[in-house]
Amino acid sequence: MKELAPFLYIVGLGCLYGVGYYLNHKTPVPKGCENLKADCEGCKITSCENHPIYDLSKGEKI
Amino acid sequence: MLGNLFSLFLTACIIDNIILSKFFGMCPFLGVSKKVSSAVGMGLAVIFVIVGASILTYGLYYLVLVPLELEYMDLITFILVIAAFVQFVEMFIKKNSPSLYKSLGIYLPLITTNCAVLYVAQQNIANGYNFAEMLVYSVAVPAGFTLTLCIMATIRERLEFANTPESYKGNPITLVVAALMAIAFTGLAGLV
Numbered sequence: 001m002k003e004l005a006p007f008l009y010i011v012g013l014g015c016l017y018g019v020g021y022y023l024n025h026k027t028p029v030p031k032g033c034e035n036l037k038a039d040c041e042g043c044k045i046t047s048c049e050n051h052p053i054y055d056l057s058k059g060e061k062i
Numbered sequence: 063m064l065g066n067l068f069s070l071f072l073t074a075c076i077i078d079n080i081i082l083s084k085f086f087g088m089c090p091f092l093g094v095s096k097k098v099s100s101a102v103g104m105g106l107a108v109i110f111v112i113v114g115a116s117i118l119t120y121g122l123y124y125l126v127l128v129p130l131e132l133e134y135m136d137l138i139t140f141i142l143v144i145a146a147f148v149q150f151v152e153m154f155i156k157k158n159s160p161s162l163y164k165s166l167g168i169y170l171p172l173i174t175t176n177c178a179v180l181y182v183a184q185q186n187i188a189n190g191y192n193f194a195e196m197l198v199y200s201v202a203v204p205a206g207f208t209l210t211l212c213i214m215a216t217i218r219e220r221l222e223f224a225n226t227p228e229s230y231k232g233n234p235i236t237l238v239v240a241a242l243m244a245i246a247f248t249g250l251a252g253l254v
Contacts, residue, residue: 005133013142020149027153030160040093041218050093050172 067198069254076204077251080178092236094169101215107169109155109201111151112182115144116200119183120193141171144204156164159254162198178207204209214239 040050067137079085087108092103119140127133152170155163173179180204217239226235 005130006135009130009132009135010138010142013139013146017142017146017149020146020153024149025155027156030156030163033160033164036164040090043089043093044094060087 063194067090067194069203071198074199075206075209077253079206079210079247080181080200080239081207082247084181086181087207089178090169090172090176091207091214094172094235095190095211096218098215098219100214101211102208103165104169105204105211106174107158107166107173108178108207109146109204110166110168111144111173112179112204113166113197113200115140115147115179116123116182116186116196116205118143118147118188122185136184136187137180140180144183145233166225169231178203210243211242234240 040048040052043051045051046053071134078084081088081091090104090108093166094100122139122143123133123136127136127139148170152163155166155170182200186199189195189199214236218236221235221239230238
């Protein structure tokens with residue numbers, strides 16, 4: 001049982017994150033906050049959804 | 063005791079500033095320091111997340127990992143706990159406070175990947191802090207982050223109107239300013 005503890009522990013934490021992610025994405029965004037963007041220009045990774053040229057509504061670069 | 067806590071706060075906040083002396087959190091430092099309002103929002107969100115994540119990870123380490131002799135799993139534990147914590151915080155703010163979500167919510171996904179959060183969680187354990195020291199350290203580090211971010215934002219707002227050479231515009235001039243700020247902060251090294 002002791003050998004299984006780390007495995008079960010990680011699975012538990014992973015599940016916790018999974019549940020949090022699922023519930024967060026199911027929760028509707030408040031009115032007026034649909035198109036909020038951080039407009040982060042810290043790097044040139046344009047596939048990051050915080051980059052200004054990434055269009056959140058379409059889920060792709062513009 | 064109070065003197066020790068105060069010197070810990072001063073050291074973590076200003077002298078060992080996480081951005082200017084440790085070079086953690088450079089991504090939001092460069093990305094979200096264009097406007098003072100954004101810098102304040104990001105700073106507040108970072109303070110909230112780091113304090114919350116530190117309390118959680120500290121408790122989990124000493125109440126779960128140590129009794130189960132799983133201390134070697136601290137890194138993966140902290141990563142997952144921080145990521146899950148940010149998801150739950152974002153969901154809570156979305157549901158209960160749209161105004162707070164408007165000002166802080168957009169920065170929460172950025173903070174998940176902020177190495178400063180993980181750094182603080184690890185340092186709390188590595189330095190063997192007790193609960194009070196852990197709390198002070200967990201407030202001081204993001205306070206220093208916010209201070210630096212706000213100073214940089216005020217400078218960058220003024221730089222917009224400065225006659226900067228074309229090749230220096232954007233990140234290059236920001237890094238030059240950051241280097242000068244880091245030199246200025248090293249002058250405070252003898253303070254504590």
